[in-house]
Amino acid sequence: MRLKNKLALLLLTICAVPLILSSVMSIHSTFENEKAHAIERNSALSREVDLEITSLINHNMGTLKLLAQDPVIRSMNTIEIKKVLEEALQVSPEFKSGIVLTNTSGMQIVRSGDGTLNNISDRQFYQDALNGKAEVISEILVSKQSGQLITVLAAPVYDHPGGKIIGVIQGSMDVTKLIEFVQQRSKDGATVFVADEKGKLIAHPTIQLSKAEDRIDLSQTEFMKDALAGNKGSVEMANPKRERVITSYLRNQATGWIVSTEVPLSLVEAGGWKETIFSTVFLLIVLVIVIVVAVIVARKATKPILEISEMTQSIAVGNLTGKLIVRSQDEIGQLAQSINSMLDSLRTIVYNIQRQSSDVSGHAVGLSSTSVQIAHSSQEVATAASESATGVTNQSEELTHILNSVNDFSQAINHIYDSMESVKRGSELTERLSNDGSQRLKQLEESIQGVESSFAGLVKTLGDLDQNVNKIGHIANEIKTISDQTNMLSLNASIEAARAGEAGKGFAVVAQEVKKLADQSKHLTGSIEEIVSSVTTDATAAVQSSEAMNHKLALQIQTVEHMSAAFVAILKSVMETTPQLKRSVDATNRAILQKDDIVGRIESISAIAEQTSAATEEMAASAEELTATTQEIAAVGENLKSVSAELEECIKIFRV
Structure with a gap:
């Protein structure tokens, strides 16, 4: 398939698919809208009939209540009542069977017109009214006079307001009016009908219901069940004629009757099909327009591509004289500009190749002869380089031997330098330790001297303590003597008190207390003597220990002084040795640096010699390779000559 057809098909697909999808959705929406409109129209018709029925019932019931x-x-x-009933019949002509007044026994006593009077005590509507129900609407009945379907409206009659019921006023209304209502609303395919509170048909625009047996029972249909339950709505169903219809229904609040409206589904769908046909025709017109536009767009879009294709085919056969016309600035226009630029470049290249191919052929001949001369010269260079390489190799071996000897000497110097460096570090450490030891000995000497002075003070204090303790002992002896004398005095006082009799009892008590104090003083004096004796013994021992300690401290001070003098001598010796070690290390370091310089220079000379040897060997090899290469160049020159001839033949096909 050609590109134009593919592009047209793609554009048609892009445009047609959304159109088709939207049309399908529009058709579905059309049918749904038609159904919604049908339901809305049915509901409106049912509401209109419901309002007519409510208005009719309220009007006639109002007449009865006034009566x-x-x-x-x-x-x-x-x-008199008959006259009133005749007048009332003019107001409510729907009571075609007349208006009747019935007494409490159920017997009709008067009626409008000439009809017969009957006993209706068995009728439910009569019983409801007699029981006080203000408004009574009977079920659908068959008139005893006309045989037509009727409904009876009834109201109780009171003897006075709030009094007792004395009768029932009733009016019989046939369903003719209902038939008129449904016939007026049943048009444009819609059918309105009314069923009673039991679901039986009472009014239909096309079905004759002159007899009770003609009434169709719809109570078992789903919509009627829902309506009788007091609901309203719409449903799609099959009617008694097996036609698919849309039925809308509601229940009249006054009578309980069901007002329904149905419309054939085929009629609703007919409107939808009209819209569908119109939409389909419109879709086909749009598709035709889309096809035409797609073909035009595809043709216009592929025309530059076809021109480019023809140009590339022309280039393939060697025609470089053409040029594309750029009609747009899009990607295809840019491609055309690129092809034009490529053509310009190809024309320039082909022209240069044609112009220079002849020069290449001439140069190839000169290259071949020159390569022969170069091969001869390179052979001579290779011989000289080989001889130079042999001499340089011998020099390199001698330099390597010297370098090994210097390296051995370097290792020895390094070993000496390491040893001296270790000695230097040891000397510096010894100097630091000597300084530190000397300082610590001074501190120890000062500390011992402080301890010595402290012990001297302690010895003096202990001597004073011993003297004070001796004084306390003397004082304790004197207290003991006083205690003995006091004890003796208390004994004498007791004897004298005994002699005095009753007069000396008080004095005897005092003498007794004095004796107790003397005994206590004696006891305490004994304790003090024991403590003083113990303190005296301990003080004497402390004095003796202090004197011994003082002697030892003196010896320690002498020892520390000797050690300090020895450290000073060691420090002086170390301080004299350290500068000499530093000068030796510096000299060794300079020797190592000079050795490193010598080794570096020898290594450089050796490396240069090796590089020279390698270079001469490479030069010899390069000369040999150059000889082979020049021979190859000569062969290439011959090939280049033939290739240039072939190139001239090839580019002859291009027209620039």
């Missing part, structure tokens, strides 16, 4: 309150009706005067 029930009329004093003439309450009077039970049948002649």
Whole structure:
């Protein structure tokens, strides 16, 4: 398939797929909208009929309630009542079977018109009204006079407001009016019908319901069940004729009747099909337009590409004279500009090749002859280089031997330098330790002297203590003597008190207390003597120990002084040795540096000799390679000559 067709198909697909999808969705939406419109129209028709029924019932029920309150009706005067009923019938002509007044026994006593009077005590509507229900709407009944379907509206009659019920006023209304309502609303395919509170049909625009057996029972259908339950809504279903219809329904609040409207589904879908046909035709028109536009766009888009294709085919056969016309600035226009630039470059290249190919052929001949001369010269250079390489190799071996000897000497010097460096570090450490030891000995000497002075003070203090203790002993002896004398005095006082009798009892007590004090003083004096004796003994021992310690401290001071003098001598010797070691290390270091310089120079000379030897060998090898290369160049020159001839033949196809 050609590119133009592919592009047109792609554009058609891009445009057609969304159009088709939107059309399908539009068709579906159209059918749904038609159904929604049908449901809305059905509901509106049902509401209109519901309002008509409510209005009809309220109007007629209002007439009956007014009659029930009329004093003439309450009077039970049948002649007067008949006139009133005839007038009321003019207001509510829907009571075609007449308006009737019934007493409490169930017997009709008067009615409008000429109809017969019957007993209706068995009727449910009568019983409900008699029981006080204000508004009664009967179920659908068959009239005993006309045989038509009717509904009875009834209201109780009171003798006075708030009094007792004296009768029931009723009006029979046939379903003719309902049929008129549904017939007026049943148009444009819609059918409105009414069912009673039991789900049986009572009014239909097309079905005759003149007899009770003609009524269709719809109570078992789903929509009728939902409506009888008091709900309203719409449903899609099959009617009794098996047609698919959309039915909308609601329940009349006044009567309990079900008002329904149905419309055939085929009629609803017919409107949708009209919209679908219109949408389909519009879609086909749009697709035709899209196809035309796609073909035009594809043709316009592929035209520059076809021109480029024709140009590349022309270039392939050697025609470089053409040029593309750039019609746009998009990617295809840029491609055309690039191809034009390529053509210009190719034309320049081919022209230069044509111009220089002949020069290459001439140069190839000169290259061949020159390469022969170079090969001869390179052979001579290779011979000289080989001889030079032999001499340089011998020099390199001698230099290597010298370098080995110097390296041995270097190792010995390094060993000496390491040893002297260790001695230097030891000397410096000894100097530091000597200084530190000397300082510590001075500190020890000062400390011992301080201790000596402290011991001297301690010895003096102990001597004073011994003297004070001796004094305390003397004082204790004197206290003991006083205690003995006091004891003796207390004994004499006791004897004298005994002689005095009763008069000396008080004095005897005092003498007794004095004796106790003397005994206590004697006891304490004994304790003091023991303590003084113990302290005296300890003080004497402390004095003796202090004197011995003082003697030892004196000896230690002498020893420390001798050690200090020895450290001073060691420090002086170390300080004299350290500078000499430093000068020796410096001299050794300078020798090592000079040795390193000598070794470096010898190594440089040896390396240069090796490089020279290698270079001469490489030069010899290069000369030999140059000889071989020049021979190859000569062969290449011959090949280049033939290749240039072939190149001239090849570029003859290009027209620039």
